[in-house]
Amino acid sequence: MKSFFTISVVLFLLVTSQVFAQSEDYLVIEMNEHDYWLTVGKTVKFKVFWKEKPLKNYPIFLSSPDAKIFSSRTDEKGQACLLIPEIDSKFFSNRYATVPFSVWTKKEDNNNHYIVSQSILVHPQRYGGSYVRDARLFVLFCMFIFILVFAFFKRKSEEDN
């Protein structure tokens, strides 16, 4: 449990960490969903802040490993939703691999350009992801088959004895 919290905190810090270009003015992307196991097909909520105030009607981008960029805009509360899109399966090298997506936004002042970019790791394995199928029905089906098989052999062995 403790390690789970540690991972959550580390991820939270990663996502919400602030890339400083200037000392006091900073742009923050906060991810509302602190799920360690993000998956393809899931909607993630973000909040964009400037000097601790939510930025309304502001662009936020999500770039996937196959270089596609998806954008959205923040609402009145500075919130934006982005759907983690389908990507080519080659980006998931194996069932345990995580694939980095990038979430970013930028603030353009008269003098300064700040770009905030964070990686989010998308995992293929967690139930609900596009590359993962629920196997509960399959398990029940296999159980049914094996019950028949074992019952047959049990009966046969009892007859032999």
Next chain:
Amino acid sequence: MLKVKRLRIVVQVLAFVLLIYGGRLGLNKDIFKSENLRYIGDMLPTFSCPYVSGRVGGCYLMPLQRVLYDTTIEEYLKTWGWPVIKGFFFFFLLYILLGRMWCGWICPLGSFFDFLSMLRSFFGINHFKFPRKVHLELKAVKYIVLMVMFFISLFMAHSFLGLGKISPDFKLPFCQLCPAKPLLPFLEGDISHLTIITITNKTLFMSVLAMVILTFFMVGSFFQRRFFCRFCPMLALMNVFGNLSLFQFRKNPQTCTHCENCAYVCPMDIRKVSEEREKSKVLDDDCILCLSCIEACPEDNTLFFRFFNLSILKSLRKRVEKR
């Protein structure tokens, strides 16, 4: 009089709750201050699955596979194989402490399958037994599983004789197929491992096979006692140490009448204890030290279980007559 069967069920339930739900109860392995103790906690000779988030401790087979595919030849040469030896040494220490009692009394997967057997008994269904020949032939399977697991992990990191490396899709080959991986997290409310992964053909094959293996052992364990343990590579790994545990199981061949009570009650269908006529060391490769045989033996002081030279349990005619 001590009822071993009842005591074993109590210990199994306690161990099951501790190992699977202990983290949620605040008994996380992180309570240990020392890093080494935490390290030892992941070398357990039981199927306390590392995929269970609230677990306390973890099964040794995962770090074993990991160290094999994570360690390069340069590192082996530089460290004299220390990363592999260290884990194996701690596993050995834990084995010395309790021996096969890890399997019969503590293993959460074994306990779950025992609970299935109890369910079968509750419904009044007799257990199924393999014919003697098949039973003896199946003994080799666990060693084959262990060797395959070992070599796949090794060949994933190293290319021998120009054969090329095995695909990382087969990483942790035993864990991918182990029934504990989908089953024990499921008992904790996590269904994320009851899945089929369609990323590549290899992941599809492995995940479908894992589900088939899970159901095979679940149904098999309902019909036959300790069905999975007959194929368990952990038991094969323990057999490397043979009789080295502090707990010893012995027989007095002079007083044995070969009544076969011990063979009848044995969940692993071992006949060696009954058939041995000369030697006192009768610990079979498959024995899980459940001690059912001692409880069922009708001859005084014929079978006994001891810690060093301290007798803990011995067979008594009175106990059997009382039943």
